[in-house]
């Protein structure tokens with residue numbers, strides 16, 4: 118203890134002997150202690166409580182409250198305060214008891230040497246200080262331990278929480294892993310599977326457990342694909358959507374897309390991990406799209422695109438090997454009419470049947486394609502080295518097609534007859550590409566159509582010019598009306614007495630470059646482009662103007678009936694009857710003299726609408742005739758339902774009525790049935806006396822044809838009619854009664 122602390126220590130001395138108190142007091146003060154005195158135990162305890170001395174000296178023997186009592190008080194109230202008992206030598210037992218009770222030290226009276234006192238005071242103060250210091254240190258230690266313990270506890274809690282989180286996230290990833298639809302996999306650098314997700318069972322039908330440890334390589338259908346995947350992984354570190362064929366549990370190949378990464382550590386270990394996905398459905402969809410892009414959805418035949426591809430290939434090969442090939446362009450005659458009249462579902466079925474018939478005619482290496490509504494193409498590749506032989510073979514195929522297609526086709530309740538027009542072109546010619554070959558085929562096909570349909574024509578170089586004209590035609594046709602290039606010709610109709618009884622208006626186009634163009638060539642173009650509507654209106658207007666003119670002329674009696682051809686497109690206009698009525702009113706033409714010629718197809722199209730419109734015309738007094746009768750697919754019975762006036766027997770029947778017995782029978786049936794229904798019959802295309810005789814003897818009473826007159830421009834026609842009225846000299850219909858006999 119240093120001087121200062123020693124001096125500041127307060128010492129309480131309790132003794133009933135004043136001398137002792139004073140001697141202690143004086144002595145200890147000399148050493149810097151503060152000394153307080155109490156003369157008995159009671160006062161000592163009070164002073165102890167009020168002054169809190171650092172050390173107590175107490176005499177054991179005192180009256181009333183003795184030293185042991187003071188000792189007991191101090192020990193129990195302040196055990197850290199050193200207390201030294203002072204005792205007479207005769208009462209050593211007291212000292213022993215005091216030490217038992219908790220006295221720190223003792224001194225025996227009388228004190229010979231007061232330095233004993235000083236020594237005891239110092240020693241016990243030191244001990245007290247050490248005890249206190251020790252206790253403080255102890256307490257500090259305890260605090261430290263407590264703090265550490267708390268820290269540890271917190272750290273532990275934190276660790277537990279982290280652990281929990283890890284467990285949760287592990288659980289989460291495991292459940293993701295287990296519910297993956299794609300397959301997660303992981304292989305070591307030897308390619309052995311270390312991990313694979315359970316989805317492998319739904320993807321490729323393997324058990325996960327059986328796959329672990331096996332080689333990924335063994336599941337590849339194409340080993341070289343595995344190698345190239347590895348190469349890429351090594352080069353780029355990863356692959357994305359790498360398509361491979363994997364073998365499934367039943368050994369079937371399944372297209373899959375692999376996305377994987379290659380991981381190599383510094384110590385040379387590593388792995389490959391990633392996902393793959395079964396892309397069977399995607400592949401199928403792609404294949405379907407690819408298929409659809411190259412095929413016609415109705416017939417499943419190759420479409421124009423695929424045809425051009427194959428044709429290009431065939432051209433290339435032909436040039437290399439000196440082979441020749443042929444292309445046949447097949448267009449169905451009058452298909453549009455069937456489609457427009459019987460409805461698209463019948464039309465579609467018909468096209469499918471045609472497709473089947475075409476396929477049946479060909480070798481496997483030939484291609485049949487559908488490149489448009491009713492346009493089919495047959496590609497005969499590598500036919501031979503010799504042009505003549507190639508041409509013969511192509512023609513043979515074309516004839517076979519023509520024959521096959523001409524057999525009747527039954528669809529629903531309809532028996533349909535279809536004929537094709539076929540254009541053939543041989544290739545290679547010069548430097549033409551696939552597109553040019555197709556155009557040549559097209560040109561030849563139009564030639565076949567122009568030659569009267571149901572015909573085969575070869576492409577000849579000069580034809581192309583004409584084909585180009587056709588393209589130009591559409592452009593020119595738009596201007597034809599405004600430039601006054603359309604003309605109406607008239608072909609007279611003759612009655613049983615040989616007199617003119619009416620006429621048919623037939624359209625012509627006077628083209629400034631190409632001369633007179635017949636309707637067969639431009640009406641289809643007009644229908645395709647919609648120009649048929651203004652053109653049809655012009656025809657009606659012009660015909661009605663002439664009806665008015667002729668009614669007021671000497672031709673009035675002869676021209677009782679003027680027939681105008683009406684395109685299905687015109688007739689289907691909802692306001693067509695109104696349009697006709699307006700034209701009649703505007704031109705002041707007598708409705709009773711106007712006839713409308715409709716084709717069979719238009720009539721069947723929509724019977725209810727047709728009947729409605731026909732009724733409106735009947736009310737107006739306009740006559741309706743069915744044109745080209747007999748060529749169609751319709752039954753005669755439905756005609757009863759229609760308010761018709763006239764049937765026109767198609768010229769194809771009239772043409773060989775004298776040679777073909779079945780045609781003759783058809784004509785007779787038509788005539789007798791018509792008379793049964795109260796319909797008039799006109800035979801068209803009458804070219805010979807024999808035909809006329811037969812028709813007349815069968816009961817037909819009106820005729821039209823080159824035998825009497827060709828269609829003529831208005832002026833010539835008027836001259837022709839007025840001539841016939843005045844001369845009555847050109848026909849003698851029943852000139853030879855024996856002929857009648859012959860045909861009965």
Ligand code: C2E
Nearest residue numbers: 623624635636637656682683684802803804822823824828
């Ligand atoms: P269509 O209604 O069958 O007309 C009869 C066709 O037969 C006419 O041909 C006529 O010139 C021809 N012809 C007349 N008598 C004979 C004959 O004895 N022998 C032969 N071989 N042919 C004969 P054209 O004028 O070339 O008309 C062809 C078709 O064009 C017509 O066939 C008709 O469907 C259509 N057409 C004509 N004018 C019009 C019109 O103004 N509007 C519409 N929409 N079509 C028309």
Ligand code: CA
Nearest residue numbers: 621682714744
């Ligand atoms: Ca006609």
Ligand code: CA
Nearest residue numbers: 744745765801
């Ligand atoms: Ca006709």
